[in-house]
Amino acid sequence: MAHLAEVVRLVRAGQRFLVSGHANPDGDALGSMLATLHGLRALGKDVVAYDHDPAPRRLAFLPGADAVVTDPKLLDGPFDATFVHDCGDLKLLGDRFPPPSVTGRIVVLDHHATARDFGDLSLRDVKAAAVGIIVARLLDALGVPLSPAIAECLWCSLASDTGWFRYASTDLETMRLATACVEAGAVPWDFARRSEETQPAARLKLMARVFDSLEIVGTTAFLTLSRATLAQSGATTAEAEGLVGYARGLDGIEVGVMFYEKSDGVRVSLRSKGDVDVGAVAELFGGGGHKAAAGCFIAGTLADGRARILQALGQTA
Ligand SMILES: [Mn+2]
Structure with missing residues (x-):
């Protein structure tokens, strides 16, 4: 565990930095990496963003999102250091992450509980509600004020x-930072309108089919997206994200599970209301996350993956 002061020294000593996050970046990975990018640029640093995948379409409007590099061959290394956001496991960076000769030292900014920390320096806080909170602490220590772009990304x-x-x-730090973001120019409805109120119709059609798959076993609710349903709906994989919360949100349910059938297995997304540690369940299958939100991949058939998750939940409940 690094001290903030060490990371501040590393920033001050360097000039060229790479920022990155986990593959298929979500709002936290993308927002926090771009906030770091804008913050370091405010200090006069040269900063490039890399991710295995581009910004999801609904977040493509975030300042800097259009310039995220997805081909590591286009990275003009070496960099003095690389800031990796929202990632507790090297393998979640994808299979093209550039080697140390390009990245320089790795600084991990993260809030996942993990035994697989890969940072040369790590600012890890499992209590931080989002990685943006850790980025805000770093920018504050660097004396970088919140610009409108930083505020929107945070x-x-x-x-x-x-x-x-x-x-x-x-928590209070979350709400204080949210207030600071609004003071600095973030407009909550503007962000909500652009990110959430622009859903493609195919997503709603897909949701109808996914909700029709609902199964309840005890206090667990399961939703399933088969490959056939995805193909028939005309929606993309990205448009099928974020549905597991509907399963958790049911009366009398403690854990929501969403299965995404893949060609070689099943991706599992888990959400808990708090009493069941779904992060521990995901760990059993080589995945991870938080106590209340986690994910993993299970090779094999959908039916097999479903049975194994049910069994694991039974053991940990
Ligand atoms: Mn996160």
């Missing part, structure tokens, strides 16, 4: 990982 990080300021992780 707002994205906070709103995404707190479920619009309602999950258990939402």
Whole structure:
């Protein structure tokens, strides 16, 4: 565990930095990495963003999102250091992450509980509601004020990982930073309108089919998206994200599970109301996350993956 002061020294000593986050970046990974990008640029640094995948379409308007590099061959290394956001496991960076000769030292900014920390320096706080909070602490230590661009990116990080300021992780620091973001120019409705109120119709059609798959076993609710349903709906994989919360949100349900059938197995997304540690369940299958929100991948058939998750939940409940 690094001290903030060490990371501040590293920033002051360097000039060229790379920022990155986990593959298929969500609002926290993307918002926090872009906030760091704008913050370091405010200090006169040269900063490039890399991710295995581009920004999801609904977040493509975030300042800097259009310039995220997805081909590591286009990275003009070496960099003095690389800031990796919202990632507790190297393998979640994808299979093209550039080597140390390009990245320089790795600084991990993260809030996942993990035994697989890969940072040369890590600012890890499992209590932080979003990685944007850790970025804000770093920018504050660097003396960088919140610009409108930084504020919008941090707002994205906070709103995404707190479920619009309602999950258990939402605390005073979250709300204080949210206030500071609005003071600096973030407009909550503007962000909501652009990110959430622009859903493609195919997503709603897909949701109808996914909700029709609902199964309840005890206090667990399951939703399933088969490959056939995805193909028939005309929606993309990205448009099928974020539905697991509907399963958790049911009366009498403690855990919501969403299965995404893939060609080689099943991706599992888990959400808990708090009594069941779904992060521990995901860990059993080589995945991870938080106590209340986690994910993993299970090779094999949908039916097999479903049976194994049910069994694991039974053991940990
Ligand atoms: Mn996060």
